[in-house]
Amino acid sequence: MFRRFATEPGLIGLDWHGFRDAGAPARRFVVDGWLGEEDGRLIVEIEAERAAAGFVSYRSGLYGGVAKHWEIGIALLPHWRGRGIGWRAQAVLCDYLFCHTPAQRIQAGTHPENIAEQRSLEKAGFQLEGVVRACEFRAGAWRDGHLYSRLRDDPSPWERGPG
Known part of the structure; x- marks a missing residue:
């Protein structure tokens, strides 16, 4: 699946940044199974259908050189989008990162x-x-982005119900 997202234009939607090395995902998997200390990817599986819907990713960053945070992302195959899978996968990933790392953000x-x-x-x-x-160069132009955050002390969507 990681190879497909790197080599099939349009599959990843607006995040397509041109062709990438098709062998890189397999080489990375051999190194650490895509579960690195600073970044990684996890398959989003639809258990009832035994199908891979896409993946979530995480990578570490620093503010002020000392405050570690995580940046997450998601890529779902087109036929799995719009089914409520994405928010759940991202919420579960956040819960995991807050449970197993000291990051506040x-x-x-x-x-x-x-x-x-x-x-x-x-x-x-x-x-x-x-x-x-102007944070991203995509489709021949610099584009704006929207930045979202969830802090450790923010209510979990499981506690308050999805908003």
């Missing part, structure tokens, strides 16, 4: 035109922080 970015992902992040307990201007 998890953030996620999305495109201004990706309304579905914005709603998914909100359901997963994230809050919009603002617009990050």
Whole structure:
């Protein structure tokens, strides 16, 4: 699946950044099974159908050189989008990262035109922080992004119900 997202234009939606090395995902899997200390990927599986719907990812970052945080992302295959899978997968990943690491902050970015992902992040307990201007080069131009965050002390979507 990781190879497909790296080599099939349009499969990943707005996050397509051109062709990537098709062998890189397999080489990374051999190194650490995509479960690194600083970044990784996990398959989103639909248990009832025994099907892989996509993947969630995480990578570490630092604010001020000392405050570690996580940035997460998700990529679902087109036929699994719009079914409520994305917000649940992102919420579970946040719960996992908060449970097993001392990070206070998890953030996620999305495109201004990706309304579905914005709603998914909100359901997963994230809050919009603002617009990050000209943060991404995509489709021949610099584009703005929306930055969302969920803090350790924010209510879990499981506690308050998806918003």
